[in-house]
Amino acid sequence: MNNFTKVLLLTSALAFSTHGFADENDANAKNKELPQALQEILLNSTPLEQNENYFTELSSSDNFNVNTQEKKDVAYNAEITFEKLGFPQGITMTLGQKQSGLNFTLPTDKIITKSKLELFISATENMAQKSPHFTVLLNNQELGSIVISNVETSSYELNVPSEYLSQENSLTFEIEEDLSADCQIDYTGFNEISIEGNSFLSVEGNALEIDSDLTLFPLPFFDKYEISKGKVEYVFSKKPKAAVIKAAHMLASFFGDKADYRGIQFKVSYDKLPHNHSIFFGAPNEKIAGISLPEKKGVYIRNNPYFYPYKIIFLVAETDDEFANELLQLCDPIFSPNEKLVDVSYYPVYARTVAESTAYDAPKWISTNRKVYLRELLKSGQSLTTKGFWHNSIHLPFRTAPDLYMMYDGQADLYVSYEFPAEKELDERNSGLNVSLSGIFLDKLPVNKKGLLENMWRLFGGNARQTYRHVQLDPSYIYGENDIELYFDLRLNNNAPCSVFENQNIKSVIDSSSYIDLTQSVHYSRLPNLSYFVGASFPFSKYADYSRTAVLLPENPSENELKALFDMAARSGEATGEIISKPMVLLGLNDVRDHEEELQEKDILIVSTLINKDFLSVLFRNSAFTFNGFELNIYDYGILNFRGGVMRGLERLFSGDFRNQNADANRYVRTSLAWRGFLSMLSPFDSEKIAVVVTATDDKEIAKLSDDLDDPQVNREVGGDLTVISGDKRVVKYTVGDFIYSGNVSTLFKIMHFAGEHILWLAIFSVFIVMMLSLIISKILQKRAVRRLEEGGYHKSE
Numbered sequence: 001m002n003n004f005t006k007v008l009l010l011t012s013a014l015a016f017s018t019h020g021f022a023d024e025n026d027a028n029a030k031n032k033e034l035p036q037a038l039q040e041i042l043l044n045s046t047p048l049e050q051n052e053n054y055f056t057e058l059s060s061s062d063n064f065n066v067n068t069q070e071k072k073d074v075a076y077n078a079e080i081t082f083e084k085l086g087f088p089q090g091i092t093m094t095l096g097q098k099q100s101g102l103n104f105t106l107p108t109d110k111i112i113t114k115s116k117l118e119l120f121i122s123a124t125e126n127m128a129q130k131s132p133h134f135t136v137l138l139n140n141q142e143l144g145s146i147v148i149s150n151v152e153t154s155s156y157e158l159n160v161p162s163e164y165l166s167q168e169n170s171l172t173f174e175i176e177e178d179l180s181a182d183c184q185i186d187y188t189g190f191n192e193i194s195i196e197g198n199s200f201l202s203v204e205g206n207a208l209e210i211d212s213d214l215t216l217f218p219l220p221f222f223d224k225y226e227i228s229k230g231k232v233e234y235v236f237s238k239k240p241k242a243a244v245i246k247a248a249h250m251l252a253s254f255f256g257d258k259a260d261y262r263g264i265q266f267k268v269s270y271d272k273l274p275h276n277h278s279i280f281f282g283a284p285n286e287k288i289a290g291i292s293l294p295e296k297k298g299v300y301i302r303n304n305p306y307f308y309p310y311k312i313i314f315l316v317a318e319t320d321d322e323f324a325n326e327l328l329q330l331c332d333p334i335f336s337p338n339e340k341l342v343d344v345s346y347y348p349v350y351a352r353t354v355a356e357s358t359a360y361d362a363p364k365w366i367s368t369n370r371k372v373y374l375r376e377l378l379k380s381g382q383s384l385t386t387k388g389f390w391h392n393s394i395h396l397p398f399r400t401a402p403d404l405y406m407m408y409d410g411q412a413d414l415y416v417s418y419e420f421p422a423e424k425e426l427d428e429r430n431s432g433l434n435v436s437l438s439g440i441f442l443d444k445l446p447v448n449k450k451g452l453l454e455n456m457w458r459l460f461g462g463n464a465r466q467t468y469r470h471v472q473l474d475p476s477y478i479y480g481e482n483d484i485e486l487y488f489d490l491r492l493n494n495n496a497p498c499s500v501f502e503n504q505n506i507k508s509v510i511d512s513s514s515y516i517d518l519t520q521s522v523h524y525s526r527l528p529n530l531s532y533f534v535g536a537s538f539p540f541s542k543y544a545d546y547s548r549t550a551v552l553l554p555e556n557p558s559e560n561e562l563k564a565l566f567d568m569a570a571r572s573g574e575a576t577g578e579i580i581s582k583p584m585v586l587l588g589l590n591d592v593r594d595h596e597e598e599l600q601e602k603d604i605l606i607v608s609t610l611i612n613k614d615f616l617s618v619l620f621r622n623s624a625f626t627f628n629g630f631e632l633n634i635y636d637y638g639i640l641n642f643r644g645g646v647m648r649g650l651e652r653l654f655s656g657d658f659r660n661q662n663a664d665a666n667r668y669v670r671t672s673l674a675w676r677g678f679l680s681m682l683s684p685f686d687s688e689k690i691a692v693v694v695t696a697t698d699d700k701e702i703a704k705l706s707d708d709l710d711d712p713q714v715n716r717e718v719g720g721d722l723t724v725i726s727g728d729k730r731v732v733k734y735t736v737g738d739f740i741y742s743g744n745v746s747t748l749f750k751i752m753h754f755a756g757e758h759i760l761w762l763a764i765f766s767v768f769i770v771m772m773l774s775l776i777i778s779k780i781l782q783k784r785a786v787r788r789l790e791e792g793g794y795h796k797s798e
Contacts, residue, residue, distance in 0.1 A: 074207040074309060076110045078228050083197040085227065086395075090199065093175065095127065095191035096492075097390050098501050101172035104201070105225040106165060112205040115160035117143065117171075120196040122153040127191045133176035134193065138164045145176060148193055160201070167225055171201075185492050187430075209309030212301045213344040217330055220277050220311055222258050229710070230255065230264035233278040234566070237288050238271050239556060244281045246585040247315060247323035248562075249551065249569045251279070253580040254331050256570030263574070265706045266566040268559040275307050280314045281323075299326050299347040317349065324581060328352040331579065354545070354581050360523065362544040362576035364399045368523075371415075371515040372398075374484070384510035386488055389501060393434075393487040394510065399575065400518065401542070402480035402532040403525035403743065410520035412473035417511035419467060420447045420488070425500050427491040433508075436485040437477050444489070445469045468511075475521070480536040480575070486510060524743030524753075528680030528690050530733070531719040534709055537572035539603050539690050539742070544578035550595075550602040552619065554612040555588025560703040564694050565607045567706040589615055596685060604683050604691035609702050619691070623681035624662065624721075624737035634666035634722070634736050665722055665734035675726040676701040676708070678718065681737045688740060 082090055085102050093100050106112060117136065127148070134146040136158060143158045173195065210220050222230050232255055234248050255264050267274070273289040282293045294300065297316050304310040315330075317323045329347050366372045375384060377396040384394060406412070418433050420426065432444040449466045488508040492500060525532070532538035540549040553561065569580055584602065586592050592599070608616055610632055617627050622643060624635045635643060637659045669675070676696030683689035696702035708714050708725050717723075717731040721739070724732045741750060755762040 075204070076207050077202070077204045079200050079202045080104060080227055081198055081200040082195070088197045090197040091173065091195045093173065093193045093195075094189075095186035096501060097175070099172060099174050099390065101170060103168070103170050104227060105168050106203065107223040107226040108167065109208045109210050109220055109223060110205055111208055112162050112165050112203045114204040115162060115165060115201065117158040117160055117199075117201050119146075119156045119158070119199045120153050121146070121148060121156060121193065121199075122196070123148050123151060123193045124190055125151050127193055130191075132193070135174045135176045137172040137174065139166060139169055140172070153196060162205075165203075185494065185496065187491060207309060210311070211344075212303060212311065214299060214301050214313075214330065214347055215333065215344050217301075217313075218255065218258055221279070221313075222255055222264065224258070227262065229262055230259050231267065231276075232264060233267045233269065233274045233276050234562075235269045235272070235274065235278050235280045235289055236562075237282060237286060240270075240281070240562075242585045242587050242591070243318070243320045243323055245553070245557075245562065245565075245587075246320055246551075246583065247317070247327060248279075248281055248566060249583065249585065250324065250327050250580050251331075252566035252569035253573030253578070254327070256573030257577050257579070258573075259570065260574060263710055264570050266563050266570070268562045268566070270559055273304070273306065275310070277310050278304070278312050280312060282314075282316060283318050284316055297322060297326075297349050299330050301345050322349055324354075325349050325352045327579075328354065328581075354579075356547050356582065357543040357545040357578065359542055360401050362399075362401075362541060362578055364575065364577035365401055366398050366516070366518070368400070368404065368518045368521050370519065371517045373512065374510065374514040374516065375512045377484070384512065384514075386508045388504045388506060389490045389492065391488070391508075393485045396484040396486070398482050398484070398516075399480060399536070400478060400482065401523060402529075402536045402538050403523050404475070404478060404518065404521045405524040405743065405745075406475035406521050407745075407749070411475065412478060412521065413517040414442075414471040414473055414484070415468065415513075415515050415517070416445060416471060416486070417468040417514045418445065419509045419511065420465070421490075421506040421508055423500070423506055425492050425496040427493050430491040432489050434485075434487040434489050435471055436487075437473060438479065438482050439485075440477055442473070443469070443471050445471075473516075478518075480532070480538070484516070522743060522745055524741065524745050524749075526739055527742050528682075528692065528721045528737070528739065529719065530678050530680050530692070530721060530723050533678065533680070533692050534571075534715055534718045536575045537568065540605055540692075541572055541576050541578075542603075544572075544576040544580075546572075546580045546583035548602050550584040550586060550599050550604050552586050552592060552604060552606045552608075553588075554608050554615050555590070557587070557607070558609070558699050560699045561607050561609060564702050564705055567709075568605075568607070568694060571709065589618060592618070599683075599685040601686070601689075602683075603689050604685070606691060606693040607695075608693070609696050609699055611698060616693070616695075619684050619693075620681070621684050623684070624659075625679055625681065625693075632669055634662050634669060634734075636662050636666065659736060661734045662736045665736050668732060668734075669722075669724060672697075672724065672726050674698065674701050675724045676705050677722070677724040680721040682740065687738075688742075690740075 082088075082102065085104050087102060091100050091102065117138075119136070121134070123132075128151050131147055131149045134148050136143045136146070138160060141161075141164045143160060143164075146156050175193075210216060221232050232252075236244060236248075252266060269278075269289070271289050273291070280288055280291070280293070282288050284293060284295050284297055286293050291305070291312075293314060293316050297318070300314040300316070302312050302314070304312050313330075315323065315326050317326055326347070326349055329350050329352065333347065334350070334352075360368075366377075374396055377398050378384065379397075382394075386392075386394065414435070414437075416433070416435065420428075420431065420433075426447070428447040431447050434444050435442045446466050449464045490508070527539060529538075533540075540546055542548070551565065553565070557565075572580060583605075584595070584598065586595060604619075606616070606619060610616065610630070613627055613630055620626060624637075626633050626635050637643065674697050679693040679695060681691050681693075683691045694702070694705065696705070705725075708729055709718075711729055714725065714729050714731055718733065720733040720735040721737050722734045726732075741753070745753075755765075
């Protein structure tokens with residue numbers, strides 16, 4: 001098509017379509033796009049220039065398929081379950097309890113047009129016979145009243161007017177009227193109404209356009225008010241460099257930290273423009289997805305040229321340091337006092353420095369060098385005080401390094417200083433403070449001190465209140481992720497008046513002097529251990545910035561292999577609260593061979609499907625993993641085998657470690673057509689370091705790992721040094737390879753620990769020592785006897 005024809009068609013199209021466009025100041029104009037024919041003409045002729053001096057140059061190459069469909073609104077819908085809101089077991093209300101509820105938030109950049117509440121409610125037989133009226137309120141606006149008369153779980157649907165919703169919302173459940181004249185109180189569990197955890201609020205609406213403003217970041221990719229799992233899309237050139245992958249890996253850990261319990265996952269595209277918010281990584285003037293990046297380095301945010309209302313962030317740099325500086329400025333912007341930020345859509349490259357991590361310094365891991373006060377574990381909006389007689393538990397989640405070990409039967413100490421309300425209606429005998437750790441009940445702390453003297457003192461009017469208690473924590477109860485739950489179980493006397501239930505002027509208090517003490521613990525564990533990796537990204541997170549970690553990838557990693565890497569980085573950010581800023585990233589065997597000396601000092605994270613046999617077979621040397629053709633096999637060591645070295649072979653022999661699971665593991669892996677999972681082994685470059693392999697039989701399988709690990713059941717079952725996930729999240733784990741003990745303990749303790757782990761060899765060694773001592777003592781006694789006989793004979797001769 002020559003230029004004259006293009007101009008003629010363009011003029012005609014404009015003439016016939018002018019009436020279809022509103023004034024550019026009209027809000028509705030944002031939803032308009034050019035007709036398809038006109039777009040095609042423009043794409044084949046000149047670049048698309050935007051009103052914000054957009055640097056984009058668009059082309060219609062084979063890999064850039066433009067969606068020319070007119071897009072007025074982008075639909076948004078979500079289903080918010082009570083489980084997502086922190087109530088996996090639902091909400092239970094008992095006889096005498098007037099009110100209960102929960103809070104939730106809605107995203108900033110969405111407008112809700114339609115909503116409904118689906119409740120799954122059941123009642124005990126006694127409660128159902130009373131047919132109570134159950135009222136539901138949203139932000140103090142009544143949604144409806146339900147008569148509860150069924151013992152079986154029943155579904156109730158309530159329409160929610162969109163005008164009742166706001167960014168922060170409160171959903172309240174009330175029992176409308178008294179069920180008896182004297183306000184019966186029941187603690188037996190026979191009179192309860194249960195709202196199940198799968199009850200949900202469904203919302204529908206539209207996505208809103210936000211300004212092209214970098215100061216709003218992490219919007220539009222992550223919104224702290226969004227309850228659902230987040231999603232971020234990365235765009236690279238067809239063959240991204242190690243510096244680009246390292247930058248994207250770093251940013252993924254930042255998103256993981258911000259997403260926290262919600263979780264986040266990534267989608268990677270090579271040279272394709274997503275129909276969503278996206279982040280481009282590239283060098284100056286590089287063309288990605290038909291868009292030419294600017295010549296000037298820095299961070300940019302622009303409108304997506306085709307898909308309203310989406311945005312694109314461009315990170316334009318060349319070196320590791322430049323990308324790191326841009327990301328630090330994007331995630332934590334710092335400006336000089338005299339600098340005036342005029343253009344909020346662009347950040348230049350600022351020189352930034354980040355101190356290197358020290359061992360176990362992750363911000364989210366509580367200290368083991370001092371007492372940690374419970375007030376330090378509070379999140380925004382939380383309090384150590386509860387109001388009224390009906391309230392929720394106080395949850396204090398905390399994380400520790402997963403390799404904690406208590407020396408010589410030591411225990412962690414939880415000191416709780418507390419105060420119950422001084423109300424005469426309180427049943428002091430049956431009330432108490434329930435203390436649990438990660439769902440395990442520990443103790444019920446009493447209101448008053450126990451004992452004969454204390455009871456007598458109370459009878460004479462003395463103060464016998466119990467105000468503090470030390471609760472010993474079994475070391476086996478402490479994992480990488482933990483939750484202290486404190487619940488004031490306030491019981492009322494039978495003759496308590498109805499007004500007591502509505503009294504919000506009373507409070508129960510956990511004092512700010514309460515603490516948890518892990519100072520008796522040390523860092524010591526057997527590695528590899530894949531449960532540490534999926535739970536806390538350990539051992540890589542030992543240095544939270546990954547300064548002692550190398551990430552190894554195939555020379556040309558697939559989109560899904562990079563997705564798996566970034567998903568793991570997000571999990572690390574969530575676990576540590578630190579940005580991964582200093583890993584070594586290597587692509588392919590040539591890079592690996594060029595840096596073998598540096599790799600001797602690092603733990604190794606490998607992400608690759610089994611399709612990359614040549615790449616993995618080199619890294620599997622001396623391990624329990626090997627290839628038979630293109631098939632992964634598990635090596636069978638037998639009773640005596642020197643694979644991994646003579647000392648390793650002797651260690652296996654003398655420790656009785658004959659790898660009984662290897663044959664079963666090999667059979668399972670060879671007979672599974674498709675699977676994904678994790679392998680772990682001693683590093684091929686340093687036997688005192690650990691390597692973890694994130695892998696799968698093919699590209700499709702490795703993409704499923706993020707969703708697998710979102711399932712708490714799957715997380716709990718991952719372990720050993722080989723975990724295979726197949727089909728619909730079937731998890732099988734094995735221990736098949738060599739291991740080490742790692743930690744900051746004395747050599748004597750390591751010897752004693754080894755002896756405790758291998759009782760048979762301890763017994764044999766003990767018998768050997770006894771025999772040697774017996775032989776030595778026997779020789780000594782024989783010499784002594786001979787000497788005495790000689791001395792005795794000498795005296796007789798005299």
